[in-house]
Amino acid sequence: MIEPKISDRNWQPHPDIGEAMYSFVRDLYPICRSITGNGVRETLRMVGRHIPLSIREVPTGTEVFDWTVPKEWNIRDAYIKDASGSRIVDFKNSNLHVVSYSLPVHQRISLIELKEHLVTLPEKPDWIPYRTSYYKENWGFCLRHKQYGELNEQEYEVCIDSTLEDGHLTFGEYLLEGEGPDEILISCHVCHPSLCNDNLSGIALSTMLAQHLSRCPRRYSYRFLFVPGTIGAITWLALNESNVKRIKHGLVVALVGDSGNFTYKKSRQGSADVDRAVLHVLKHSGDPYEVFEFSPYGYDERQYCSPGFNLPIGSLTRTPFGRYPEYHTSADDLELVQPGALADSLSKYLASLFVLEKNRVYANQNPKCEPQLGRRGLYREMGGFSDGKEIELAMLWVLNLSDGDHSLLDIADRAGLPFDLIEQAAGLLRKNDLLSEVSASQGADATKASIGIEGA
């Protein structure tokens, strides 16, 4: 694992950050979350210990675009007892045992009736699957297929001590203000029960990222959302429709704690600055990674990138959803997620945000021929060597392409050099009055600058 090299210390994660993230995951693990209810509230309260989170409660029945905020679901206990009265399936052992949003039930039933309410994973007989039934009223238990095979003909007692009543949908939001009004959105889902990678890893990363960024000088404001999947994102968009235009970049955070390679799923726009920034960081990290074009399936980028919003929001994960066997099973546990992977993920997020923060369009103030770098102490004194020094090359690239049409990220990509080096070179040139920033009204804005070099 090669850390993205960022010379600016503000953007380097603390060495213990992986342990801190892991410890937070461990604390959040036992809570039974769903898309509404006290599990989400307790989770957000714990996030609030680290960052000043605002909690929003939206009443059942609120219309949010094509959807309606559902009833609130809470659960205290659930079990299946055999004829001898032993709890053979017990919610207290794993909250995955209950299909999320199960209606309350308490009755005695035969094996054949029971089986209509059981879900297992025959191909993974030791794991409990995770299932939900948010929008179809029903009840059910998930259990290990091995145990399912051992069930025999007898009378069972099933009990789900849940409530499904008018209440609220709860989400958390933290706006970390920067120098300007433009925002970067960081969104994670908080609706999954005891599943570590999906998505306690994302909650931990978002929380620690917010904490870290609060100590960095920031051009952008950062909006952190901790929302239930789908309905939470839809609710937030419905309540904040008029503010959405401030969002210039964004990332959906999920699956950042496993040991797999990184995966970047592009925004619907496909070559938004956030897409280019993340891919630049991944490319120069030296680590293997995969890139996917946008598709309308996955996490809340489905909503942020719906055609009526089409926000420049991508998703940086490690192994993507559905592609690791433990996904949505009891095996997505505290062993699957590890401190090193969490820290590495945070580091990649920070490095990507560093690119977005530092990306600028400059105009070379001496555009005709090269300026004489040597007399400014920016170029080595002896000539005749077969190769240039990296920082000299970086300065030459910045000078050559700073014609008002290329951002530093364009230049870094064109030069094949790390953004950080290009940014350092720009800093040296700026100090020597060889560059001036092009404001969006004067020249191209960074978003529009193309990578290719066109004719004069």
Place this chain on the structure above:
Amino acid sequence: MIEPKISDRNWQPHPDIGEAMYSFVRDLYPICRSITGNGVRETLRMVGRHIPLSIREVPTGTEVFDWTVPKEWNIRDAYIKDASGSRIVDFKNSNLHVVSYSLPVHQRISLIELKEHLVTLPEKPDWIPYRTSYYKENWGFCLRHKQYGELNEQEYEVCIDSTLEDGHLTFGEYLLEGEGPDEILISCHVCHPSLCNDNLSGIALSTMLAQHLSRCPRRYSYRFLFVPGTIGAITWLALNESNVKRIKHGLVVALVGDSGNFTYKKSRQGSADVDRAVLHVLKHSGDPYEVFEFSPYGYDERQYCSPGFNLPIGSLTRTPFGRYPEYHTSADDLELVQPGALADSLSKYLASLFVLEKNRVYANQNPKCEPQLGRRGLYREMGGFSDGKEIELAMLWVLNLSDGDHSLLDIADRAGLPFDLIEQAAGLLRKNDLLSEVSASQGADATKASIGIEGA
């Protein structure tokens, strides 16, 4: 051979269609066709038994752009007799024996004189070549090289009982009207003598395709041309110059009966809808195929794609011309062409036209976030699985990209899903009032929609 799966039964070819096509090829095989004359008339008469073909006779001497309709050529008999009076080369055995458009001749000549009028294929000594001399008055015989080697010094009698006189150029045309005035042109050449793949296979496919389409609901009108190569297409274009603008898509049909892989030669425009439709069908067929960029050599796409017309017309063949050894020889016979290949070709043509017919641009009526498909019965009730169902994915793709800028074909290509599935998904969404069609005046027309997704 995997049939393109089209759920709409109108667009599925009849199981016996291959036999019917082959039988038609067999009937057409003995006729001696050329660019003018009774062979073409007889051929068109036989096409007319299947579809209501209009026959057009254009007089010799008519000026058609840079060309002039030539004299009409007809032939009754031709032979070479040896000194003993035996017909050693006989037109009655194969009409390929006579160079097409040979002047009448009847004389006794020496071997050395005779050889100046003989054409053979030394590398294929058992095959008779096919040659023409339309625009240079001459006469000649084509024969097997094996026989040529056996000729000895003696006096020969050569006789070509042909006429080359003022007359007409004949072509056939069938306009199958659709709902609107926009046309799809289907053109094949009818000037080759006893050569099955080139182009009796094309005549049979065009005829049976017209017959099939006459039973389908059609947005487009279809114009079928049965024309002599080059001069026929030029004549048609000259006589129909003002109507050419109605042609929105087109295909030149040839070489569709051999057992080789499919080959698509793109229109000069290169990414016209017809190019994308055919390539989509070939890609999803599972069969191997080749794609060629447009080149100004080949069949009548040379004329349709000349720069003054630049029509969106490609050509879907099996093995392309000049790339199979039997091309333009007596071995292009009833064995080279087979019913299965003919049926498969028709099926690919139908599938391509299905895409053009069904391609539409829609606007998602609920563009902000996803609509709740579940409450409309369009989404499964239980959540938590690792993969989506294909039709659900197809609906999400259609919703996500139906922003007025993407046609269904754009969406199918972007999603990597078969057009038919995307079209079914659009149908479900349309029924639920989630899509409305964008008319060409309101939004992008399908032709202009690009595949890439641009920024907001």
Place this chain on the structure above:
Amino acid sequence: MIEPKISDRNWQPHPDIGEAMYSFVRDLYPICRSITGNGVRETLRMVGRHIPLSIREVPTGTEVFDWTVPKEWNIRDAYIKDASGSRIVDFKNSNLHVVSYSLPVHQRISLIELKEHLVTLPEKPDWIPYRTSYYKENWGFCLRHKQYGELNEQEYEVCIDSTLEDGHLTFGEYLLEGEGPDEILISCHVCHPSLCNDNLSGIALSTMLAQHLSRCPRRYSYRFLFVPGTIGAITWLALNESNVKRIKHGLVVALVGDSGNFTYKKSRQGSADVDRAVLHVLKHSGDPYEVFEFSPYGYDERQYCSPGFNLPIGSLTRTPFGRYPEYHTSADDLELVQPGALADSLSKYLASLFVLEKNRVYANQNPKCEPQLGRRGLYREMGGFSDGKEIELAMLWVLNLSDGDHSLLDIADRAGLPFDLIEQAAGLLRKNDLLSEVSASQGADATKASIGIEGA
């Protein structure tokens, strides 16, 4: 080595040209050049024996953009003597022994003091490195590392009999006028001492190219520059700023005498006509070659392609700088450079300039359908063959794409045919009044014509 086939004899190099170039390199080899001084003057005087070169002297202190013309440096002698008085390092043996622009010095020093002024190549112990110190006043010797290892503790006498005084920067220029005012710039650097490939090969090629072109009919004017690297190009640009707009294409000539493969470094514009012309020639040469995108490091393309000029100037070399071990060492000598390679390089330059000279945009005068080439004697009389003749194909390509938007080079690239064949085809069509030239004001100019074929 396959010679680019150019049918026009004017553009074929003389068979003895390689020997002539090599002989010129040999004559120039002993001279001690630097960025100023008598070595440059003597070099330009020798170039002037072949072509009518104008010499320009620019005084020390002249301000040229961000730079100032430096003092003039000259050297008569230099050595290191050991305690016994023997010249152990002698400028007379190799002018590489002295760091270029060394201040005068004459003193006795200890080994430890001496070593501060010595440069060697430990990894190539038999070679003398080439070093300069143009902009930092200093003195030094370069020597074989083998000899460096043999130095022992004693008193040494060092002497550099140089002058660094106000004087001039000298460069040479030759304008070979063509039919019109548009110019092609050919630039080489003349500041390196006894180094054959870098850049006596370039001086020889530029000189002989100018001589050759003076005998060709020319649409373009050719401006040949023989300038000291960096400061010379900057000086020329500063003095000729208003004339720069006449430069339509250009090449920086260097490293054209070694036996390596060709390398083309694109202009900053990236797809300028000169880029496309050179790449067309290299592709059709059959020789292996490499292509690099523009980068702001290298020879004087750094200045010509600075953003304030952004001239369409590339660089055609053989092995690029820094990529052969002999680069900037005494091993870049009369063995590294060979007549055959020099001649081959000249031939590639000529062929590229031929493309630029002959490239035109035509409009097909008969754009609707093909014209009847046969009646003009441009098409073979008998039909039915499986392949077309190359020149016929070339004519069909020219006709099909001569719609005012495609230059002959566009057509050659699109057809995959050599430019020379396309140009011959255009000549035949022109003679038959089938093409007329599109002037820049009437239609697209060649520079803007794109390779792709867009829809009607």
